[in-house]
Amino acid sequence: MKPVRRVTVGISGASGAAIAVELLRMLATLGIDRYVIVSQGAERTIGLELGVAARCEIRGLATTEFDHADLAAPVASGSFAVDAMIVAPCSMRSLATIAYGTGEGLLARAADVTLKERRPLVLVAREAPLHEGHLEAMLKVTRMGAIVSPPVPPFYCGLQSLDDMIHQIAARALATAGIDPGDFLRRWEGSD
Numbered sequence: 039m040k041p042v043r044r045v046t047v048g049i050s051g052a053s054g055a056a057i058a059v060e061l062l063r064m065l066a067t068l069g070i071d072r073y074v075i076v077s078q079g080a081e082r083t084i085g086l087e088l089g090v091a092a093r094c095e096i097r098g099l100a101t102t103e104f105d106h107a108d109l110a111a112p113v114a115s116g117s118f119a120v121d122a123m124i125v126a127p128c129s130m131r132s133l134a135t136i137a138y139g140t141g142e143g144l145l146a147r148a149a150d151v152t153l154k155e156r157r158p159l160v161l162v163a164r165e166a167p168l169h170e171g172h173l174e175a176m177l178k179v180t181r182m183g184a185i186v187s188p189p190v191p192p193f194y195c196g197l198q199s200l201d202d203m204i205h206q207i208a209a210r211a212l213a214t215a216g217i218d219p220g221d222f223l224r225r226w227e228g229s230d
């Protein structure tokens with residue numbers, strides 16, 4: 039596994055802002071640089087689900103946070119060396135914007151750049167139930183090279199609490215992006 043040093047983290051307005059916070063904490067502990075983009079939708083969900091303190095924590099955990107409207111930010115260019123991008127949580131709006139290239143905004147641009155540079159792009163896409171349009175967008179981004187990895191709880195690994203579940207979902211997103219999560223990820227070792 040090639041060592042990962044720099045990761046772009048897109049936070050969009052799907053439910054599950056706590057996953058983003060946990061992901062950033064883990065990346066910080068692992069000593070990986072964090073380039074953060076928070077969508078307008080996420081500004082709202084972070085506030086509603088976690089409160090103002092969490093928004094401050096996200097800002098503090100970022101190596102650099104870029105304005106969602108700043109299309110001149112380094113992560114908008116493939117020449118800026120980032121190893122991978124994770125969008126967590128990923129709304130259906132952001133998913134579709136990435137899939138169809140219809141939207142403006144730095145999050146979608148950075149994701150597009152990640153795909154064109156053939157770097158890992160993991161979308162922790164959260165919605166339920168899913169209609170045909172959601173599924174089509176998931177298929178489209180998958181064919182383009184992204185990995186759609188919904189925040190599905192790993193019930194098999196003895197989850198102890200909601201925090202534990204969020205922790206495991208975040209660790210799995212790291213592993214899926216090619217980042218060694220070390221002891222953060224509890225792995226299935228068989229039933230014996």
Ligand SMILES: Cc1cc2nc3c(=O)[nH]c(=O)nc-3n(C[C@H](O)[C@H](O)[C@H](O)COP(=O)(O)O)c2cc1C
Pocket residue numbers: 049050051052053077078079080082083086128129130131132133164165
């Ligand atoms: C509390 C709350 C929870 C939401 N949860 C979801 C969700 O799980 N999935 C989703 O696709 N959209 C969800 N939305 C709607 C998105 O925030 C909305 O579509 C927004 O425009 C997404 O824009 P963005 O992708 O630019 O963040 C939620 C909105 C709120 C206020």
